[in-house]
Amino acid sequence: MPLPNPVAREHIHTRKVNFEGFEREDGRFDIEAHLIDTKTYAFSNNWRGTIEPGVALHEMLLRVTINDKFVIEDIEAATDNSPFAICPDIAIDYKKLIGVTMGPGWRNMIRSRLGGLKGCTHLTELLYPMATVAIQTIRPLQNHRRRKADSDSRHHAGKPVVLNTCHAWAEYSPVVKENAPDYYVPRELSELIATDSD
Numbered sequence: 001m002p003l004p005n006p007v008a009r010e011h012i013h014t015r016k017v018n019f020e021g022f023e024r025e026d027g028r029f030d031i032e033a034h035l036i037d038t039k040t041y042a043f044s045n046n047w048r049g050t051i052e053p054g055v056a057l058h059e060m061l062l063r064v065t066i067n068d069k070f071v072i073e074d075i076e077a078a079t080d081n082s083p084f085a086i087c088p089d090i091a092i093d094y095k096k097l098i099g100v101t102m103g104p105g106w107r108n109m110i111r112s113r114l115g116g117l118k119g120c121t122h123l124t125e126l127l128y129p130m131a132t133v134a135i136q137t138i139r140p141l142q143n144h145r146r147r148k149a150d151s152d153s154r155h156h157a158g159k160p161v162v163l164n165t166c167h168a169w170a171e172y173s174p175v176v177k178e179n180a181p182d183y184y185v186p187r188e189l190s191e192l193i194a195t196d197s198d
Contacts, residue, residue: 014038019129021137024065028073031134033062033126036081047085056081060122062094064130068138070102077123090120102131135161159183 037058059081077091172187
């Protein structure tokens, strides 16, 4: 469903962010991100001179290589366009995430190693959704292969990692009842359990 029609307005700024997930031939996975900021008007920059409409003010790229346990084995960061000559210098510091697992505490780990003065605002912002992209890349592929290998996949699939992470995957939702019936809990029972644990 589209958004309602806006009031009359003028387009000023565009940020394009793209994420992609790849399976490598060595069994690892690459999660890539690309950010581009452009304006609809020309403006002056002390380092680059005039930046014309549609020319990237910011252009940052990340490639995070992980194994099937979501452990980061390598990371490459690049700044192709920036407002200051010094901006690309921080890219090498993103290697500080090698060895970290994309999982619980992911955002806090990013902040502690690369937040604020330790990193680039835009490269760091790209990292936050990468764990979700990694899950969307790896888990469905693993489940697909498991289903192909075992027709009784629901019994062997294990607890879904997305259980209770949003309203669609609430343990009492029809989505869980259909896709992970072993983990379905009727809403009344779920609420009773929640009340008892408080």
